Amino acid sequence: MMIYLSLVDEFVQRGCLHRTLASLTQDGRRVIVLRVMGRLGQKVPLSLEEVDARGQVLHSASMTAGHLEESDIIVPRLVESLLKRVTPDSTARYATVTEAEAREPLKRPGTGHFAMGMPIITGGGSNPQGLSLGYLYTAQTWMLGLEGFIASSDKSGVSSPLFLHAAWLPSDGPVSLYVGGGVGFLTVKEEGEHFDSGMGVRASIGVECFRLHRMRLQVGADIYLPLGNRSREVSEWHGWNQPTTTRTVSAASAYTVLQVRVAF
Numbered sequence: 001m002m003i004y005l006s007l008v009d010e011f012v013q014r015g016c017l018h019r020t021l022a023s024l025t026q027d028g029r030r031v032i033v034l035r036v037m038g039r040l041g042q043k044v045p046l047s048l049e050e051v052d053a054r055g056q057v058l059h060s061a062s063m064t065a066g067h068l069e070e071s072d073i074i075v076p077r078l079v080e081s082l083l084k085r086v087t088p089d090s091t092a093r094y095a096t097v098t099e100a101e102a103r104e105p106l107k108r109p110g111t112g113h114f115a116m117g118m119p120i121i122t123g124g125g126s127n128p129q130g131l132s133l134g135y136l137y138t139a140q141t142w143m144l145g146l147e148g149f150i151a152s153s154d155k156s157g158v159s160s161p162l163f164l165h166a167a168w169l170p171s172d173g174p175v176s177l178y179v180g181g182g183v184g185f186l187t188v189k190e191e192g193e194h195f196d197s198g199m200g201v202r203a204s205i206g207v208e209c210f211r212l213h214r215m216r217l218q219v220g221a222d223i224y225l226p227l228g229n230r231s232r233e234v235s236e237w238h239g240w241n242q243p244t245t246t247r248t249v250s251a252a253s254a255y256t257v258l259q260v261r262v263a264f
Contacts, residue, residue, distance in 0.1 A: 032082065034075070044068055048078040063088050066099040074098065110139040113216060115147070117261030123252070125155030134163075136263045138208075138216065140172050143180075151257045157189035158224050158255040160200070167204060174212050178220070180204045186226045190251045198228020206259075216263040224255045 035047040044065040050058045061081035065071045077091040084091075092101060112135065119130035134147030144166045150159035167180025186200030206220015 032079075034078075036071075044071060046071060046074055046078060048075070048082050050082055059085060061088050063098070064100065070098060108139065110137060111214070112137045113263035115145065115261055115263040117149070117218075117259050119149055119151035119222075119257045119259040121151040121153055121157060122256045122258060123156060125153030128153045130257070130259075132259065132261065136216075138169075138211075138263070141169050143167050143169065143178070143208075151255075151259075152189060155191065156252065156255065158226075158257065159187050160184050163202070165202065165204065169208060169211075172211070175207060175209050176211055178204070178206055178208050178218070186224060186228075188226050188251045188255065195226075195251050196228065198226060200224055200226045200228070214264065218259075218261040218263065220259060220261075222257045222259060224257065225253065226251060226255075 031051050033049045033051055035049065037045045044067070045062065046065060047060060047062040049060040052058055059082055061078045063074045063078060065074050073096045077088055077096055080086075080091045081088045089101075092098075115132070115134045115136045117132035119132050120128045121130065128151075130149065130151035132147055132149035132151075134145055134149075136143060136145040145164075147163045147165060148161050149163070151157060152159070163182055163184030163186075165180060165182025165184075167178040169176040169178045171177070181204060182202045184200065185197050187197045188195050202222050202224045204220055204222045206218055209217040209219075
């Protein structure tokens with residue numbers, strides 16, 4: 001192929017290339033020029049061009065072979081692309097996919113984790129208990145997750161079957177502060193009375209540790225704000241000879257939950 005190109009250069013220097021092309025095109029032939037650049041052991045750019053009698057390119061198709069042997073499958077694709085006037089990418093078949101096309105593209109770092117935590121509700125009350133389970137996806141500067149949780153004491157409580165949350169992490173080091181929020185369904189309890197489920201939001205702040213490891217540890221505080229009805233009438237029965245009384249129980253406007261969460 002290098003000899004062929006040197007002959008073309010010699011035709012140009014002698015001024016007879018145009019006459020050669022003209023004689024070929026007058027016979028109704030299509031003149032196709034294959035250009036090969038590169039050296040053995042390196043990538044090989046290939047270009048197939050159709051030229052007219054003046055040497056002007058009418059149409060061209062180009063691809064790069066990862067090595068010289070890959071040219072065997074690239075040249076037929078270039079010919080099909082040139083004849084059908086389509087892009088070389090559209091000529092790929094199972095047996096003619098190149099190494100570059102089959103290579104998996106690089107992605108930004110991000111990992112998925114199952115998460116389990118121990119939320120503790122604040123604000124008084126004894127016998128605090130809680131559990132959270134969810135899925136967490138963490139990237140370099142943000143995280144996104146789904147979570148179900150319950151945190152309660154004998155006085156108050158807050159829980160959710162499904163809560164979507166996200167956060168921003170300003171540092172990509174082994175330890176980073178995180179600030180975020182979320183939205184989902186909330187059920188709250190006040191004075192032992194459960195309120196109907198409704199929408200709620202939360203604001204979160206905390207610290208994530210072991211960011212360079214598969215396992216992550218998060219320690220933070222979540223503030224839940226229920227958006228539904230926060231008051232209800234409760235009837236109390238005092239005995240056969242006592243009248244039944246009613247009282248209004250109001251849920252708090254916000255519930256603060258401290259949580260230690262492990263993602264693995």
